[in-house]
Amino acid sequence: MPSASSPHKTKEIAVSVRALGLTYTTAIDRRPTLRARAKSLGRGSKQTRVIRALDNVDLDVEYGQVLGVIGANGAGKSSMMRVIAGIIPPSQGRIEVFGSVSTLLALGVGFNPSMSGRDNVFLGGLAAGMSRDEIADHFQEITDFSELGEAIDAPMRTYSSGMFSRLAFSVAATVRPDILIVDEALSTGDAKFKEKSLNRIKELRSDDRALILVSHAMATLRDVCNDVAWLHKGKLVQRGAPGVTIDAYQEFLQLGKSAAIDEDV
Amino acid sequence: MSTPSQVYEPFKAGLPPLVRYWKSLWSRRRFISEYSRSELREQHFDSAFGQLWLVLNPLLLSAVYFLLIIIIGGASDALRYAHLTATLFLFYLVANSLTGGVKSITAGQRLILNTAFPRIMLPISAVVIAVFKFLPTLVIFFIIRSVLGLAYSWQMLWALPILLITIVLALGLAITISCINVYFRDIASFLPYLTRTLLYLSPILYEASALKPALRSLQALNPLFPILDSWSQALVYGQAPQGSNLLAALAWAMGIFLIGTYFFLSREREFAVRL
Numbered sequence: 268m269p270s271a272s273s274p275h276k277t278k279e280i281a282v283s284v285r286a287l288g289l290t291y292t293t294a295i296d297r298r299p300t301l302r303a304r305a306k307s308l309g310r311g312s313k314q315t316r317v318i319r320a321l322d323n324v325d326l327d328v329e330y331g332q333v334l335g336v337i338g339a340n341g342a343g344k345s346s347m348m349r350v351i352a353g354i355i356p357p358s359q360g361r362i363e364v365f366g367s368v369s370t371l372l373a374l375g376v377g378f379n380p381s382m383s384g385r386d387n388v389f390l391g392g393l394a395a396g397m398s399r400d401e402i403a404d405h406f407q408e409i410t411d412f413s414e415l416g417e418a419i420d421a422p423m424r425t426y427s428s429g430m431f432s433r434l435a436f437s438v439a440a441t442v443r444p445d446i447l448i449v450d451e452a453l454s455t456g457d458a459k460f461k462e463k464s465l466n467r468i469k470e471l472r473s474d475d476r477a478l479i480l481v482s483h484a485m486a487t488l489r490d491v492c493n494d495v496a497w498l499h500k501g502k503l504v505q506r507g508a509p510g511v512t513i514d515a516y517q518e519f520l521q522l523g524k525s526a527a528i529d530e531d532v
Numbered sequence: 533m534s535t536p537s538q539v540y541e542p543f544k545a546g547l548p549p550l551v552r553y554w555k556s557l558w559s560r561r562r563f564i565s566e567y568s569r570s571e572l573r574e575q576h577f578d579s580a581f582g583q584l585w586l587v588l589n590p591l592l593l594s595a596v597y598f599l600l601i602i603i604i605g606g607a608s609d610a611l612r613y614a615h616l617t618a619t620l621f622l623f624y625l626v627a628n629s630l631t632g633g634v635k636s637i638t639a640g641q642r643l644i645l646n647t648a649f650p651r652i653m654l655p656i657s658a659v660v661i662a663v664f665k666f667l668p669t670l671v672i673f674f675i676i677r678s679v680l681g682l683a684y685s686w687q688m689l690w691a692l693p694i695l696l697i698t699i700v701l702a703l704g705l706a707i708t709i710s711c712i713n714v715y716f717r718d719i720a721s722f723l724p725y726l727t728r729t730l731l732y733l734s735p736i737l738y739e740a741s742a743l744k745p746a747l748r749s750l751q752a753l754n755p756l757f758p759i760l761d762s763w764s765q766a767l768v769y770g771q772a773p774q775g776s777n778l779l780a781a782l783a784w785a786m787g788i789f790l791i792g793t794y795f796f797l798s799r800e801r802e803f804a805v806r807l
Contacts, residue, residue: 299715300716300717304716349804350540351540354646354647356542356543356805357541360541360542363536363539364538368538370646372645372646377567382573389566390563393563396560399562
């Protein structure tokens with residue numbers, strides 16, 4: 268969301284999460300239909316399964332902080348990011364957000380493969396909440412960063428998956444929100460581009476911005492973050508300095524500093 | 533301590549703050565137009581043959597229905613053909629809004645799960661697409677009208693407010709049905725029968741005045757009836773439409789729009805977990 272708010276000072280609260288709980292009720296039936304509803308009326312009960320994704324989580328993020336969020340698959344990391352971004356309403360608790368939030372939860376949201384890369388820069392940028400003028404101002408920067416060259420005018424369905432995600436990341440990295448949430452969007456492209464996108468994230472670190480990074484790349488988080496939160500099965504296990512928290516997490520996984528967990532960006 | 537710019541609390545059915553919602557929607561108007569344009573292009577309407585088809589399709593439809601009128605023995609003069617094309621094209625504006633709107637939320641799943649934005653944008657852009665498809669057919673109608681040698685008059689300007697009312701109705705219907713489709717996915721397969729029924733219940737293949745007295749009661753249940761009747765009066769006959777028809781059309785359009793929007797806005801925060 269574009270913001271007209273005044274610059275934020277370091278140590279001011281950016282996001283305040285209080286007693287957050289989130290439960291999903293998923294239907295056993297594949298799709299909700301009128302037919303399925305009529306059938307369950309006859310049985311008198313709904314066939315549903317309740318999943319507890321987040322359980323009583325308290326978390327404050329301050330401006331100037333770069334918070335890494337770690338945890339095994341299904342720990343509720345992505346769910347928490349979606350709740351903070353206002354995409355999913357919480358089941359319990361309260362979230363207060365002080366500033367404009369931009370999300371990078373998946374790459375290429377709003378892109379249309381039948382349009383050219385050029386059109387998609389505008390489409391993706393507008394979807395991310397930028398204005399058309401802002402995108403036009405940054406257009407050169409975006410295409411240069413994506414290293415697409417003349418391919419920018421070709422339809423996106425002709426792109427390789429690497430080209431696709433490079434352009435998507437370039438668009439997303441141009442948004443300048445107060446609070447940026449990135450969910451495993453850094454592992455795009457070849458090693459060179461990974462390095463480049465990591466540097467871009469480092470550039471985004473500043474005293475008047477809060478960054479929340481979800482990642483399984485422990486080396487990256489040790490490098491970039493100044494704070495790490497560890498979630499496990501919907502609960503906040505530990506919060507603190509990156510070294511300490513990540514060590515504890517890796518010990519918990521009984522993997523130690525093995526290559527498999529340290530290498531991937 | 534400053535006040536938070538956003539507060540998220542457990543979902544309750546109820547309206548979000550409307551002023552903020554409207555501002556957020558208005559700030560994304562460019563996205564609505566770009567999104568609609570890209571959807572149109574997806575349907576190949578940017579190629580020469582695609583645009584030709586956009587014009588050819590309603591022309592062929594009107595030819596087929598005119599054939600039907602001749603076979604079942606209705607009046608088949610120039611006026612009747614003008615009436616058929618005028619009302620049929622406007623009907624397709626509403627029908628296309630419905631068919632485009634019904635899956636707008638479920639098809640926008642990726643967008644909805646990954647970005648926060650006013651969800652009502654998606655059915656709105658379905659209506660924008662339907663309007664884009666409607667405009668060339670309006671040009672075709674005026675060509676047909678001139679070829680048939682019908683006289684022009686200032687009363688035809690009544691078509692403008694009627695078109696506005698139709699768009700409000702189309703918005704209301706698209707918003708309502710996109711929301712229903714989130715909860716009952718089979719509504720999309722039921723929709724063709726609904727639009728087909730609406731087509732026959734509307735004064736398109738016949739004149740409004742030719743309806744059997746026994747069927748008059750159905751007329752009151754069809755929001756399109758007063759709209760299409762007034763549209764034909766203004767555009768085909770060059771006469772001012774009846775005030776009662778205009779009022780009924782406006783009441784239907786506003787009613788469906790307001791109820792549908794209320795229904796949608798009070799539910800939309802829950803869409804992400806329902807997809």
